Amino acid sequence: VQLQASGGGLVRSGGSLSLSCAASGRTGSSWTMAWFRQAPGKEREFVASLIWGGAATTYADSVKGRFTISRDNAKNTGYLEMNMLKPEDTAVYFCAARNGVYFGARSELFVFWGQGTLVTVSS
Numbered sequence: 001v002q003l004q005a006s007g008g009g010l011v012r013s014g015g016s017l018s019l020s021c022a023a024s025g026r027t028g029s030s031w032t033m034a035w036f037r038q039a040p041g042k043e044r045e046f047v048a049s050l051i052w053g054g055a056a057t058t059y060a061d062s063v064k065g066r067f068t069i070s071r072d073n074a075k076n077t078g079y080l081e082m083n084m085l086k087p088e089d090t091a092v093y094f095c096a097a098r099n100g101v102y103f104g105a106r107s108e109l110f111v112f113w114g115q116g117t118l119v120t121v122s123s
Contacts, residue, residue, distance in 0.1 A: 001025035001112045005095045008117030011085055015121070019080040021095030021114055029053025032102045033078045034110060035069065037091035037119075046105030047093070048080065058103050063089075085121045092116040 007019040021033065034049035048059045048069040057069050068081040078095060096110035 001027060001097060003095050003097060003112055003114035005093065005114035005117045008093060008119045010120045010122065013085060013087055013121055013123050015085050016081070016083045017085060017119060018082065019093055019095070019117060019119075021078040021080075023076045023078070023097065027052060027076060027097065028099070030101055031097055031099055032110075033069075033071065033095065033097045035080045035093055035095055036107055036110075037089075037093045038116075039088075039091040042091075044094070044107050046107065049103065049105075050078065051101050051103075056103070058105075060105070082119070085119075087121050087123045090119060090121045092118050 002024045004022045011017050031052040032049055035047040036044050037047050038044040046060050050057050050069045066084045071078045094116045095114040097112040098110045
């Protein structure tokens with residue numbers, strides 16, 4: 001499975017941005033898709049995840065109520081809708097996937113990774 005992330009850019013504080021993660025290859029209902037981010041000088045951190053079949057979601061506390069993770073089965077694509085963006089949301093965002101249901105935040109348990117897309121939020 002290959003993942004292609006897109007949609008990053010520059011936005012002002014309070015604005016919105018939507019990221020996409022297109023998956024090529026076979027996925028299934030038990031797959032988990034997630035978004036992680038890495039800010040300059042910081043470690044990669046969990047943002048949100050979704051169980052592909054049932055659409056159950058998990059969010060980091062820092063983005064709850066502002067970000068929404070979703071998927072389109074027909075397009076085999078996942079999304080991260082980001083609203084009320086803050087300067088501290090500035091980071092490279094990565095989509096990741098694994099075969100198996102996982103509700104946690106450990107990046108090392110995700111096998112497939114996209115290339116990352118930069119989100120910059122200006123104050």
